[in-house]
Amino acid sequence: MKRQKRDRLERARARGYQAGVVGKQSESCPYQCLDARGQWLGGWREAMEGRSSGLFMK
Secondary structure, three states: OOOOOOOHHHHHHHHHHHHHHHOOOHHHOOOOOHHHHHHHHHHHHHHHHHHHOOOOOO
16 A cells, blocks of 8 residues: 655644754745644744743753
C-alpha cells in the first residue's frame, strides 16, 4: 500500500513547530505563500508558548 504524502500545510505547521522548539526567530520562515506562511507561524507560536511555559529546555 502506498503511503500518502502529508498535506503541505500540515507539513509547514510541523516545520514551524520544529523551528520554534530549537529557538529560531519568526523571520526565518521559508514560505512565501500566505497560507503556508500562516501555518508555519502558527506552529512556531505553539512551540514558543511551550518554551515559555517550560515544556522544552532552552
